[in-house]
Amino acid sequence: MWATRHTALSFGYRGHFVGSGVDIGAGGGYLFAALQILGFAVGGYCIYVHLAGLPYCKDCGLYFKDKGKQTRYFGDTDTVAASTEGFLVKVREERFQESIQTHAATGSDKPTGPSMFNSSIELKRCKGCEKHFMKFGVMRWVNKEWKEIADFNYSAYLMERVEIIKSLNP
Numbered sequence: 001m002w003a004t005r006h007t008a009l010s011f012g013y014r015g016h017f018v019g020s021g022v023d024i025g026a027g028g029g030y031l032f033a034a035l036q037i038l039g040f041a042v043g044g045y046c047i048y049v050h051l052a053g054l055p056y057c058k059d060c061g062l063y064f065k066d067k068g069k070q071t072r073y074f075g076d077t078d079t080v081a082a083s084t085e086g087f088l089v090k091v092r093e094e095r096f097q098e099s100i101q102t103h104a105a106t107g108s109d110k111p112t113g114p115s116m117f118n119s120s121i122e123l124k125r126c127k128g129c130e131k132h133f134m135k136f137g138v139m140r141w142v143n144k145e146w147k148e149i150a151d152f153n154y155s156a157y158l159m160e161r162v163e164i165i166k167s168l169n170p
């Protein structure tokens with residue numbers, strides 16, 4: 001029943017907003033406002049969360065809650081590439097906590113140098129079944145803003161209770 005209602009709302013959204021040409025990239029603020037209004041109109045906020053690409057747990061019908069984010073900064077292409085490769089090697093082996101540890105040991109926790117990159121790991125969890133969602137992305141500082149490098153995106157659902165690394169020297 002939940003799924004049926006959800007789908008109907010999604011179609012409603014497409015007809016009203018995407019169809020009339022809202023630019024999601026540049027018009028983020030406007031889109032957010034429009035969706036808030038729509039959310040009140042249809043009596044639910046799930047439509048906004050779903051269409052903004054935020055993950056939800058299909059098993060429980062719950063949206064994932066933020067658990068933490070770990071961002072590292074790099075001064076050049078070589079260091080960000082090495083860090084990303086190190087992270088992806090662990091992920092491919094399904095050693096997810098180690099992938100977070102590996103990432104934490106690279107770069108620095110503050111922006112450095114003129115040619116900058118950052119990479120981040122975001123964790124979310126389902127309060128119902130403890131399924132975790134891990135998202136990794138790399139961004140480059142271009143024209144005074146961070147732009148995502150789409151080729152390096154990675155995301156996965158895990159049943160492992162992974163944690164962000166607070167400090168490498170506890």
Ligand SMILES: [Zn+2]
Pocket residue numbers: 057058059060061062126127128129130131
């Ligand atoms: Zn769940």
